[in-house]
Amino acid sequence: MSSLFEKVRIGNIDLKNRIGMAPMTRSRALPDGTPSDLVAEYYGQRASVGLIISEGTQPSDDGQGYTKTPGIYTENHIKGWKKVTSKVHSEGGHIFVQLMHVGRVSHPDNTPHHRQAVAPSAIAPGVEIFTAEGIKEIPTPRELSELEIKDVIHEFRLAARSAIEAGADGVEIHGANGYLIQQFLSENSNHRQDAYGGTIEGRSRFAIEVAKAVVDEIGAERTGIRFSPQGTLQGIDEGENSLEM
Template sequence: MTRLWTPLQIGRMRLQHRLAMSPMTRLRAQADGTPGALAARYYAQRASLGLLISEATQPSAQGQGYLNTPGIHSDAHVAGWRGVTDAVHAAGGHLFIQLMHVGRVSHPDNTPQGTQAVAPSAIAPGDEIYTASGAQTIPVPRAMTQQEIAATVQDFRRAAARAIEAGADGVELHGANGYLIQQFLSPNANQRQDGYGGPVERRMRFALEVVDAVAAEIGAERTAIRLSPGSRLCGIDEGPDYPHLYRSLVAALASRGLAYLHIAHNGNDALLRDLRTLWPGVLLVNRSGRPLEDVAQDIDAGLADMAPVGRWALANPDLVHRLRLGQPLNDEDPTTFYGGGAAGYVDYPELQSAERALLSA
């Protein structure tokens, strides 16, 4: 793990190691989408991870899919996130807010106006979603007009500006896990016959327009994107030619000077090597299911510059200290992952300061 502890420059941030905190939905925002005091405490506890990527945050009311997820499109949201960023910065960390429009992965019961979801095409994902009355089948979305697509691009742009206003160090665009940006990329979710559907170059268009609008607003050095090549989450099926799609997309993104590219790796190592070659900047690679001893494997192999971690960071606010000192980790409690209060959120135990000093001596 030698390279794991070497510094790294990302945009305006000087990071002291190569770990980062993955975006993890926790469903603990207030009913109007404002993050509260517990969120500030949660993120600040984990500031030693250096780069924290926030839970998915909707750029507009239309972009909400789940209950109690945070937003960044109102004055109240900005004030709530300002409390989070101030706490993280005071503790020595940095925060990128992840912007996610869910697209078709929604239900009218979960949105403020009870509206029908929008998507590239009127195709349901074939999944269920949790609502206040229990699990319900996700209904068929409404296909977006070109005017709505343009308006959604602007929603992302304004949300990015709001994130910077709230003190964030940047934003990560969620182009993964079956949500709106990936829906445009995937031929089984995008069957449009206009300039946003069909060939790979047209299916990439929405992602590139969002990236360009956000980068123009807040600077490319504060703009990042997360992709999940080959993911089948939320009913996505990108087909057997998906490696060509992602080689083309990453090649198109490579000249834009973004802060970083974040890959949720789904096992295609040959594609990962190709993307590493195509991407000239900082690359984050998240491999789910890897053992702890392999956390730095991609960094040491030259396939990644940073290793984002999820559940380990969730259950261990002092993960960096534990890894440096070779101390055992807390076990996470899956029953408290989503929703609730402080339990399973801000009450995981840390190493005692005296123990840290003794072990560091």
């Protein structure tokens, strides 16, 4: 504990202390996913920590799972996040934007396009989700094609670029808590038999390619990734073989 308030260097930034703020969904974005002025105020109030990891931020319409979560894929989103990062920096803090594609953990009522959610395989998580009309069962998602998977990887790349353009110090790729990346990693949510499924290597491919794309775009020093090994949120079961990863 004696070093908690000492400076530390992570990547290419110097943090004023070793305290980090974990990402927490706030649902305070505008209907189009633009962070509101309240979001800037909220993070500015917490900029005394060394590093803030923002709430999960979707890289596309398909990536949204919950109501009023922020996006980072339009010009309005970038303008909204600029207010957030400017406020945090003015208070002496640093902030990474967490890039979160929820995959199957969504409901058409919660997305801008009201379409069926996408996932590695057409397998429902067997859990409920909150919508503007109350709690509803999450419907079965649509399986992504290999070509669509490449498109999603590109969405992560563009979202990372947009986050840096908006003034973020870096990004954290959300590979945990039962969302899209962990859905690819897990045996019970990924029944694919192509390059993105089957073996441990195949199920890991999506996470690796997302990370490579983001690093290629903004640099390894500004890229983090979060995992939750053997986590069971959102109906996930990685399987015993995942322990060998």
